[in-house]
Amino acid sequence: MGFMNQEKFLTNYTYEVGQDFGIEGRPASWAGSENLAHRFWDDEDDSTKIPIDATGPMSTSITGISHDEKFIAISSGLAVVVFDLETQKVCTEFKGLTVRCANLNFCPVHSESGGYTLVVGDSDLGEQQQIILFLNLDKSGRWTDEPEDLDWGLLLELSLEPVRSEMDAVYGRGSTRQLMKPVREDYKIILQKLQSNIKSKDLVRVNGLIGHFGSKPFSADGRFLLYLVHNQSTQQGMRPPEELPNVVVYDIVNHTEKHVLGGHQDAIMWTDFSPDGQYVATASWDGTFRIFEVDSGDCKHVIGPTGGQCWTGAWSPDSKHILLCGMAHQDGEGRPEVFVAVYSVEKAQQINRFDHTRLNDWVRNVAWSETGAIAFAHKTEVFVWEPFENKVISTFALKVESFMLRGFAGIRDVEWVQEGEVLIAYTGDSTIEVWNWRQNAKWRVQRPHGLVQSRRAWWMEKQKAIVSVNGEGIMRFYRL
DSSP states (O other): OOOOOOOHHHHOOOOOEEEEEEEEEEEOOOOOHHHHHHTTTTTOOOOEEEOOSSSSSSSSSSEEEESSEEEEEEESSSOEEEEEETTTTEEEEEEEOSSOEEEEEEEESOOOOOSSEEEEHHHTTTTTTTEEEEEEEOOOOOOOTTOOOOHHHHHHHHHHHHHHHHHHHHHTTTTHHHHHHHHHHHHHHHHHHHHHHHHHHHHHHEEOBOOOOOOOOOOOOEEEEEEEEESSTTTTOOOOOOGSSSSEETTTTEEEEEEEEEOSSSSSSEEEEOTSSEEEEEETSSSSSEEEEEEEEEEEEEOOOOSSOOEEEEEOTTEEEEEEEEEOOOOOTSSOOEEEEEEEEEOOEEEEEEOTTTTOOOEEEEEEETTTTTEEEETEEEEEETTTTTTTEEEEEEOOOOOHHHHHEEEEEEEEETTEEEEEEEEETTOEHHHHOOOTTEEEEETTTTTTOOOEEETTTTTEEEEEEEETTTTEEEEO
């Protein structure tokens, strides 16, 4: 194949399961009947079109959904659309982004006015521009205090009329009208950008970046937000202490910094509040994990160095334990050693460490269920692990013969839903695997072979449905 990219991967890849989920050697069965449980993308229960005015094709969409599942926010470029799922109408179209949208998150609770807070990550990593905007929406999803639109069409005509008149006088009437068309289009874009900048100039904004690899930016009560500053890697050279990566605990209500959490010497990959709101955990490329106290901002524990880069983690539902994942030192044969371990939060003592000979690469997608099981993705596999008994409950694996295809086909995310009874695995070609471990039943929403298209998908708890959005802004519902 020579080289591989996403389009070539989707063209050549055939989805095949090598090992299915199961319990004690019994493979999972299709839920209900195979026709109902094994679907392809066009077999949705319902669909709707979200009108999106985007710059460029919507090859990958940035999506956020409100905690009450009433609104969805979606962006495919320089605009953010807030869509009411009940009325099927656009409530707000926000174009005040200076660079491409990188992150959308609804605050997990209503604001004091009963409305919503949408946090927009405005980021161009190539230029290291990282800005977070706070967009306040009312109960109907409309942008509160939105400035009035300029009549940019009228401004456009008024601005260009002297230019047209002068050109007609010098070169003859109508002789350059065709040449003015691209000028008109370019100027139209400039005026629209000016209007966007004016409309967004009074929004609260901070310089920062939301974390990666399962980072959850909000505290459970919606009071605080986590974001990163100075988060460029130091692997090319150490910087002064004041320029090293830090985590900011930000008070959303008062729009002030509560704490700046320091100590890491390299880029921070993951941040998360504990479910009870008492702690913040971080994972960094400097080979350490840190646990901070939210009230004081003090560092309670430093775990590591592990001997390699640290990537992600997950809190236990009761906040008493934490799962930490990263790379450890290489063994005597030069092979990387993967670090997946559970620690007690009170004493930072290791409880158990996952040990499997097939783990030889990053573990960056993990989830801890309400029932106590941990799911994590490793390349094209998913492991379901009971950490306190140190027992593998189930394993799922894709069958991918080609090494080049395998890198694109791997599991991209795992998520527990329905109070920890159901596990969802999102794969590299956007096929979705669903497994109910109590019933040992499975569902699949599969990309048709040869379709060169990716989708963003997520779970909606109230509707008991998987929702996906494609490149044209069509949202599809697959109910279990």
